[in-house]
Amino acid sequence: MDVGIVYTIISIVVLIYLMTSVLYIIRLIKGPTVPDRILALDALSYDLSVFIALLALLLRRPIVASGLIALTLWIHALDIYVSKYIEAREIGE
Amino acid sequence: MNRKDIALALSLSLLVLALSLTISLEGLGPIVPRELRPLGASFVQNSYNPWNASLTSLSLNVVTAIVWDYRGLDTLYETLVLFASIAATLVVLRGYSELSGLGIKGLSDVSKSVTVVIAPLIVVYGIATAIHGHLTPGGGFQGGTIAVVAATLIIAVFSLEYLYRRGVSTSRLMLLRILGLLAIILTSLSLASIGMPSNVNAYILQNMAKDDSALSMPGVLFDTPLAGSIFLYNLFEFIIVFSGLTFAAMMLVLRESELESIKEAAEVYE
């Protein structure tokens, strides 16, 4: 199998991810309630972590992929903060 | 969020696009060039070059090598700025008191059991990022901030009360932080203080041996480049950032009844 085909498939997948992120952003801006927006942001960031890994493959710079896990962890922490906020409690409780 | 806002935002971003296209028509070359730029080549030659022992710092990650080895003072002052900002938090919230026994509410059982599983993994990944900082992207600050996620998750999911019962208090974290800063200062002075009594040339913040001074930090451990002082700086910076940011988070999320004592303290000062 030629290596060029691999990179072509990966670049098509990257473009697909780029287009789906537009849909997530529409929900992020439109979303009637706050949990809707946070949910869209979650999905966007988990997509973005895949996107970073695919870009590292595509640019042939594997070392670039280091931002992936930090993004995942902080977005999860954000979920917890927001659900604590919405349940009308102080974060320290 | 009405239609007019979105249309305005879209036209604004198109304007920015047009401006940046106009500026970049000159062409800056590809973002990921296949060959090294001359500046990059000189950095690589001077940071990881085992064949020229008087120039190398044995750190594969050039950014960390530059920050800790060539511009070590810069990062020392950054650490001091973080220290000072946390001292400022302490000044603003002076007179606070840690009350235990206020009760635990926390989040649901699912979140609690997942946090118990995931928090050690996060801390381990943070430590790995920190002490691998001289080989891969990362370093003390980055590893510390990754590990702080675990602390904030525990605070939010379990509550502050849980941390108090585990013996984590703000005064202990402050002590850990001061010890870390002292360790960084001692590491930066160590080679100079060894060299001075025996009348050998040595510099402050020196890492590897140079042409005119033979003293050197340990360089290689079992075929792995250890990068001497850069490894130690990353480790201590991890401790400083982890304890400092956990301290700041604990101060910021104090409960209402704990904040009451601040008002009383403020009246005393007035």
Place this chain on the structure above:
Amino acid sequence: MQIDVLIIPYVVIIYSSLLSVFMTYLVVRERDLLIATILTLTQGVFYSLLYLLLMAPDLVLTYIPVSVGVTPLLLFLLVKKTERFER
């Protein structure tokens, strides 16, 4: 069919910088401070993608905690202690 791989970073850079300008405008217009915080955070996520594409992975690791983690925590606490809607 062969797509030139090096064109993709440019597409993503244009996309994410456009979206970050877009988000900035929406943040300025928004009156609900909680939602404004969330939009600020989204802008931070796109900025981190920009740093990544400009080949600064160290900077990404520094920028993500500051913009996605610490700043929203601080702003959520502030909104919680004061009030949510701008007058």
Place this chain on the structure above:
Amino acid sequence: MVVNLLPLVLGLTAVTVGAFFDVVSAIGILKLPNFFTRVHSVTIGAIGGSVLPLIGVALISIALEDLGPQRFYLVGTSIVGAIFILILAPTGAHSLARAAYTMCQAPRKPLIYDALENMKEGASCR
């Protein structure tokens, strides 16, 4: 080259299937009527559209030998990231859904059995 063909094909398949899941999830989050149904579509996007492609990326980078020894860094990072997303994404969705339940703004439209009704006092908001 024959040895490398299997992880390469498996990885490409995983990435492509992941892109399909992602499109489905994005359409779902835009079209579904209320918050509690959107949670369903987002969890599809997190597991099918993020965990699967990350494992695929790991397999591809094992196979692509022209990336040099640095590719094992990518393998490790993507597998650890996949494990983190596998554990964290459902938990985040769970806590958000629970918070939205207590907030009473999102309509609880297709509600057949309410297990949380008796657990929380004052949670029933009509």
